[in-house]
Amino acid sequence: MEEKIENRTAEIVVIGLGYIGLPTAIMFATAGFNVIGYEIRREVVDKINSGEAHIVEPEIDELLQGVVGSGKLRATSDPEEIKDREVYIICVQTPLNGDKTPNLSYLESAVKTVAKAMRKGSLVVIESTVPPLTTVRMAKLIEEMTGFKAGEDFHMVHAPERVMPGRIFKELVYNSRIFGGITPESAELAEKLYRSFVKGQTFKTNSTVSEVVKLMENTFRDVNIALANEFAYLAHQYGIDVFEAIELANTHPRVRIHTPGIGVGGHCLPKDPHLLVWPAREDFGLIRLAREINDGMPLLAKDLLFEALKTVNLPPEKAVVAVLGLAYKGDSDDTRNSPAKAFIEAIEGDVGEVRTYDPFVGGTHGSVEEALNGADAVVIATDHSEFKSLDWERLGGLMRTRILIDGRHVVEEPPEGFVFKGIGRGEY
Template sequence: MKITVVGLGYIGLPTAILFAKYGNTVAGVDLSPVMTANLNAGRIHIEEPGLTEDLQEALALGKFHASTTPVSADAYIIAVPTPNKDDQHKSCDTTYVASALTNIIPLLKKNDTIIIESTIAPRTMADVVQPMIEKAGFTVGEDIYLAHCPERVLPGNIMHELVHNPRIIGGITEKCTEKAAAVYGEFVEGEIIKAQAGEAELSKLMENTYRDVNIALANELAKISNHLGIDALRVIEMANKHPRVNLHQPGPGVGGHCLAVDPYFVIAAAPEQSPLMQTAREVNNSMPEYVVSQVKALMEERDGNRVTIFGLTYKGNIDDIRESPAMEIRDMLVETGLDVKTFDPHVASEVLTGEEACADSSLIVVLSDHSEFREIPATYTDQMRDPIIFDTKNTVKSVASDVTYLNYGNLHQAPKVAVTA
């Protein structure tokens, strides 16, 4: 099968490489000529275990080639970004999806399949994608087959989960669903869940909204517990002993191109029917400011002015800083006048070592749960003016004996009681 994948980011590139690895002829398309040249030379631009090896295997097989323009294929997969619009409810911007469709429409022939992997708002397939194809003179479900097949993978384990996770296939018609299912049948070993397009759209959005709402509950609990002088982490641990309770963990906020973005697509589609989702977004969006308020309070009794941030990515062991609350916190701390140093071994632009970032610092603020941060060596904290750690991810497990370690469990016991944002 000939497959063209438009958009070679965190989802599109692994998807394209897997199709090629399983024997399909794949054209990967992206606007960046530097990126496509690097891919053709076997070099990837994202951090994902196993991806480089699979790319090089696909290249050796002669099954993958990247370019800046699409080529004719039997199936087209669109995996381009869908950011929020700058409107009242931060609705879904389908500009990149529409642009990708515009570029492949001249290549379409009868019996081709078009699959939208990009996360989209409810009714995007029916109200945006289908009209564009029909305007080009095709009958959807007879000439061209359309489906929405959202990804549901965990960064850091994408190559495994793309193969083994259940896959939702939401076609405009039943025949569209069958055609798209046949495409993914090339490599997916997980359950193929056949659905209508609108069901697939909303299902993906609700998966991430569920997590966003539950994280908001944990974040609100952290604020409440700190105010009342109670260990929030101990409360969560005990509550989760109940067989039907699964409280999430609090953190510095919610980031990435899923949880921080997708709930707005549902909110914008039905604002009067989504007050809970809107409140959850407000709670999670408030967390960077809350963290900054705690940092300012902790620094009030320090002689120094330097704060060291550990981690800029939105989650651990990846290089993705999209919508990362850590980036927002860094910028807010700089605006307060603090001298901010950063250390992140997963972000290429960060060049300081742990020792360099900690030199003369009065506080380490852990904002990403990288495995490298589970043990903070004495060689880091020995460089500090005041060896204090505020761990917003509850990821640190070992520190030197002279270090004051704080998290959402004991923040109320800090040398200076933190303020309430």
């Protein structure tokens, strides 16, 4: 196996061709391996085999056309086609159920597919973010299904992914990586494999440590954003601008306060803290509270909007509200767990009309001007570049009432003639 990895003749199957799996398959194929992508969505398989990516990511189209054209990467939905390969890399989604418990059904189904296909000696890698102890549990599942002994008859590793959408191909190469093996030999083998394209540092540990490391990283960010959001609440109480206060506090050599805002979205940050604490079955107050604070931020934006409406004596049910931004972060089309959507859900039914505009996602209106024409209030929910240089004097001329709520600290100076409120900025 080691030799096959070194001379790149090991055949690799990537299970799940989404935001993580497709770029990973492309990287291994570009490094010279023969790669088969196994994906349950037929339309995704067809698209990939015709050289077209189904996700938006810089460089992906040229890279995909290259490896599909050279025959190094092909996709399939047929489990027969992935039998007896050396390496299986699982990149399926690990979302939450409605009650915030982990939904591991995609992972379990992928592991079962692998168990039916693999051979003695195969290396199985889980790249998906999973609750602690899951890799060991999945190794047991494979043992039960195959009769193979983990660590002896097959290798198994958790190799978490740390890339950020929009920078995936750079970060796949230059980020440091962690390989958590169920045995040291498993970790060593996976490290050798990924060294075929990874130029960042690599570290080896056991699978439970690597699962916890990945989850701690995102929990660290979530809790720190919650702290910044709590500071924003306090700033409203004291009538100060939290962004000025944070900038000054961050001049301290050992302080780096995060950025408050209308909420935390995306596929990972809102779910990973839940995955971290779930197997412990105990109440971890700080982590849970941070989630609650961040989930509550769209409601603070709603309160700011309703306070502003009060100052102009406009009943909410008569107000036309334009929301700028639907994606969860600036210059992206990703709307997964977007706080903009949570904000819209919170005001819908209470206000007269909700309009939306997002340059990457679409919306009910095709431009800022169209969305603001005759509107009473505008709420900025995403920090897209386009929203940073808007001419508020001109746009104010289109509006029926001039209320501006900034949920993302996009507007530096409150524009003249507007009732302005921002998260963490001045009195409530």
